Amino acid sequence: MFLAxxxxxxxxxxxxxxxxxxxxxxxxxxxxxxxxxxxxxxNGAAISESPASGxxxxxxxxxxxSRSTLTKTKAQQLAKKFKQATPLTIQQGTIQRAxxxxxxxxxxxxVVKQGSFIAPKSVSGQTLNTTGVVVSDxxxxxxxxxxxxxxxxxxxxxxxxxxxTTAMTYSHTPVVYVTPxxxxxxxxxxxxxxxxxxxxxxxxxKPKLAGAHLVSKEAIIQNVPGYSAEQGSLDMMxxxxxxxxxxxxxxxxxxxxxQKIREFGVLKALGTKTSxxxxxxxxxIGVVALLAVIIADIVVxxxxxxxxxxxxxxxxxxxxxxxxxxxVVVAVLSAVVSLVKVARVDPNTAIGGAGE
Amino acid sequence: MTETLKLTxxxxxxxxxxxxxxxxxxxxxxxxxxxxxxxxxxxxxxxSTFLSIAGALLRPSEGQVYLAGQEITQLSQKQWTKIRLxxxxxxxxxxxxxxxxxxxxxxxxxxxxxRRKGQExxxxxxxxxxxxxxxxxxYPAALSGGERQRVAIARALMNDPQLILADxxxxxxxxxxGREVVTMLRDEVHANQKAAVMVTxxxxxxxxxxxxxxxxxxxxxxxx
Ligand SMILES: Nc1ncnc2c1ncn2[C@@H]1O[C@H](COP(=O)(O)OP(=O)(O)OP(=O)(O)O)[C@@H](O)[C@H]1O
Ligand SMILES: [Mg+2]
Numbered sequence: 001m002f003l004a005x006x007x008x009x010x011x012x013x014x015x016x017x018x019x020x021x022x023x024x025x026x027x028x029x030x031x032x033x034x035x036x037x038x039x040x041x042x043n044g045a046a047i048s049e050s051p052a053s054g055x056x057x058x059x060x061x062x063x064x065x066s067r068s069t070l071t072k073t074k075a076q077q078l079a080k081k082f083k084q085a086t087p088l089t090i091q092q093g094t095i096q097r098a099x100x101x102x103x104x105x106x107x108x109x110x111v112v113k114q115g116s117f118i119a120p121k122s123v124s125g126q127t128l129n130t131t132g133v134v135v136s137d138x139x140x141x142x143x144x145x146x147x148x149x150x151x152x153x154x155x156x157x158x159x160x161x162x163x164x165t166t167a168m169t170y171s172h173t174p175v176v177y178v179t180p181x182x183x184x185x186x187x188x189x190x191x192x193x194x195x196x197x198x199x200x201x202x203x204x205x206k207p208k209l210a211g212a213h214l215v216s217k218e219a220i221i222q223n224v225p226g227y228s229a230e231q232g233s234l235d236m237m238x239x240x241x242x243x244x245x246x247x248x249x250x251x252x253x254x255x256x257x258x259q260k261i262r263e264f265g266v267l268k269a270l271g272t273k274t275s276x277x278x279x280x281x282x283x284x285i286g287v288v289a290l291l292a293v294i295i296a297d298i299v300v301x302x303x304x305x306x307x308x309x310x311x312x313x314x315x316x317x318x319x320x321x322x323x324x325x326x327x328v329v330v331a332v333l334s335a336v337v338s339l340v341k342v343a344r345v346d347p348n349t350a351i352g353g354a355g356e
Numbered sequence: 357m358t359e360t361l362k363l364t365x366x367x368x369x370x371x372x373x374x375x376x377x378x379x380x381x382x383x384x385x386x387x388x389x390x391x392x393x394x395x396x397x398x399x400x401x402x403x404s405t406f407l408s409i410a411g412a413l414l415r416p417s418e419g420q421v422y423l424a425g426q427e428i429t430q431l432s433q434k435q436w437t438k439i440r441l442x443x444x445x446x447x448x449x450x451x452x453x454x455x456x457x458x459x460x461x462x463x464x465x466x467x468x469x470x471r472r473k474g475q476e477x478x479x480x481x482x483x484x485x486x487x488x489x490x491x492x493x494x495y496p497a498a499l500s501g502g503e504r505q506r507v508a509i510a511r512a513l514m515n516d517p518q519l520i521l522a523d524x525x526x527x528x529x530x531x532x533x534g535r536e537v538v539t540m541l542r543d544e545v546h547a548n549q550k551a552a553v554m555v556t557x558x559x560x561x562x563x564x565x566x567x568x569x570x571x572x573x574x575x576x577x578x579x580x
Contacts, residue, residue: 002461002468003454010456010495266452269413270511271441271469273434347440348413350448351523352404 004283015288018252022292025245026327029238030300033319036234038312043230044221046110046136046168046175052118052198054216055088056209063215063223065090065195070212075197081207086116087194089183092173094153097143104153105142107135108170111183111194118198120177125163130181132162136174140164141309155186171225242330249334253285257338261345268347278339282332289331293324358425359386360518360551361410366419368405368574379405380416381574387551387567389518392542394562395555396579397571403555404523406571410553411444411521412436424518441469445512445550447522447541451504453496459483459507460492466514475514482510486540502533509541513548520545520552531560538564 008015041048056078061068065088070078072087079085089111094104112118114128121127125146128134135144139161144150149160159182168175184191199214206214222228257264264277297320307313368380379402387393397403408414409421412428413436421429423443428436440446453462460479467475483492486506496504505525512520522541526534538554538561545552554565562568568579 002465003457006461007456263452263454266448267454268437269411269440269446269448270466271437273437276469347437348408350446350452351408351411351413352449 001280001283003280004287007280008284008287014256015284018249019288019292019295021248021252022245022289022327022331023296025241025248026293026296026323027299029241029245029327030296030315030320030323031303032234032237032241033323034300034304034313034315035311036231036238037314037319039230039234040227041167041314042169042172042312043227044170044224045166046108046170047217047221047224049166049168050118050198050217051200052088052217053201054199054214055220056085056197056199056212056214058196059211059213063219064225065220066092066225068196069193070196071193074211075194078197078209078212081209082197082199082201084117084200085197086113086118087180087196088112088118088198089190089193089195090170091187091195092171095150095159095176096153097148097150098158100143103142105139105144106173107139108173108175109183110170110175110177111180112177112198114179117200120163120165120168120175122163122165125161127163128177128179129162130179132160133179133182134163134165134177135161136166136168136176137164138167138169138174139176142174152186157182157186171227242326245327246330246334249285249289249331250337253281253335253338254341257281257341261341262349264342264345265347265349268345269350274343277342281335281338281342285331285335286328289328293327297324359422360389360391360424361385361387361553362420362422363410364420364422366406366409366416366421368402368409368414369417379574380409380576383419383571383574383576385569385576387519387553389549389551390546391567392545392552392565393554393567393569394565395553395569395571395576396557396559396562401571402574403571406576407521407523407553407555410519411446412439441466442515443517443519445515445517445520447505447508447512447520447525449524449527451496451501451508451528453504453507453511455496458493458495459488459499462496462507462511463514466511470515472515479510479514482513483507486510500533501528502537505529505533505537506540509537509544513544516548518551520550522552522554522556524556524558525554526556526558526561531558534558535561535564 057068058070075087091109093109094106096104119128120134122134144161146161146164149158151158300315304313304315363383363385366380366383370377383406395403395406409416420427428439457465463479486509488506491499491503525537529537542564544550570577570579
């Protein structure tokens with residue numbers, strides 16, 4: 001580290017700029033990772049955080065609730081094949097407050113039996129019962145409060161908020177949990193059907209189901225409208241950022257190494273081992289990358305605190321740590337090409353003023 | 357007394373297709389402790405090649421190289437690196453100081469490499485002795501050509517080597533500075549019983565050395 005520290009100190013500007021670039025890339029990766037996680041949660045929290053392990057959907061529904069209908073008798077028959085199963089209907093809709101009729105809010109109805117294992121856990125207010133509905137915390141941002149009444153735009157039925165649950169969402173819209181009773185009032189024509197059956201399964205054996213099939217929670221999330229496309233593009237961006245950073249860093253360090261070839265020849269002639277030079281180079285890169293990554297981590301952690309609710313951003317300390325680690329490793333790996341070059345430098349070039 | 361550097365019948369040739377380019381032919385020479393030798397000759401005569409072979413940087417095609425009685429001709433690159441570090445002091449043309457090390461650190465680096473601790477005092481003494489006491493914390497870019505070459509001499513002496521090899525040390529200096537540098541080198545050699553070989557174009561400094569060798573077309577001869 002004798003050489004590395006002195007070189008870093010002497011060429012502060014050069015290494016500062018490289019550090020800045022690594023910082024920007026790491027920051028971007030962490031930012032996109034946070035956004036991806038935020039969007040994922042925003043998209044399907046009501047499914048991913050539900051205690052249900054899977055769902056029984058109508059055959060041919062392609063893992064989508066919107067395309068699945070089961071008659072209540074059919075649902076009851078199917079339910080017998082599982083230890084725990086309860087009907088679930090999901091329907092996207094719009095609601096509005098009496099005072100503010102012009103401002104409508106998109107949301108999703110989850111029709112669940114009160115007391116069933118998929119009934120929402122209330123954070124404030126009462127648990128779901130026939131006197132009213134339990135809604136997602138997200139609705140608070142649109143001005144909805146405990147005890148307030150609102151109207152279903154389509155049917156005109158009025159519902160009262162008796163409890164708030166966590167930020168449950170489905171396809172980026174807040175979830176309103178209603179009981180089958182309330183649902184019947186809103187949708188009198190649909191009294192005989194449900195969308196699906198939520199099940200909690202402990203065994204891995206798949207029971208035979210006529211005209212229906214069991215879909216895992218993960219497959220449902222993948223098929224929440226918009227989810228795959230969104231996550232796919234974000235993952236792609238992250239992958240490209242990694243590739244870009246490897247290439248950019250490799251080029252940077254290679255150029256720096258090329259500039260120093262003559263110096264390496266002299267150092268070798270003076271009796272420096274190649275392994276010492278390799279450690280010097282890796283040490284230098286390691287320090288530059290570590291510095292950049294630490295600053296990026298701090299900035300992202302700070303940013304996570306101040307991001308507006310409208311921009312879902314979720315990042316855990318563990319993800320920050322893993323990403324940082326990967327980056328330092330990537331930075332060091334990018335030096336490999338340069339190390340090969342250093343190993344090939346002939347100490348004899350120092351004699352005879354060669355290379356001029 | 358064993359010679360510090362001894363070359364016996366050293367031949368170096370390069371194969372160029374069928375043709376064989378002979379750069380050194382049957383070169384023999386011996387330099388004793390306390391002896392300052394100079395090698396002169398026209399461009400392309402083989403001076404740098406000779407120095408590389410004497411300095412454990414290039415393997416001869418034939419013949420043997422001895423350093424303080426030990427044959428080093430066929431040692432591995434790794435062993436050569438160790439020998440260069442501990443037993444040979446190099447002074448290059450254009451000094452070749454490391455741009456991001458201060459004058460003090462140029463010397464300290466040598467003891468760091470050799471894993472010798474607490475050598476700061478020695479570095480300071482050497483530099484003071486060579487008239488660089490006021491330049492210890494400066495970078496090479498701030499030094500004059502003569503000062504840089506004096507730092508290079510101090511660096512070559514840092515690990516107390518038996519042999520000093522200088523490759524045209526005066527090439528980038530005016531004649532007055534050139535003489536100063538060579539005088540300092542001579543004084544070191546004589547005072548501390550080092551052996552030194554200097555390759556040079558500069559005929560004006562030859563009065564300062566003990567032995568002069570002339571090399572022409574790869575043949576080395578002692579000049580009287
Ligand atoms: N790798 C090589 N392959 C082929 N020929 C070489 C090689 N290295 C050196 N030579 C030849 O050996 C000869 C001697 O080269 P050397 O560098 O030793 O000369 P020199 O006396 O130091 O010259 P100068 O005073 O110009 O530095 C030159 O003709 C050169 O072309
Ligand atoms: Mg030469």
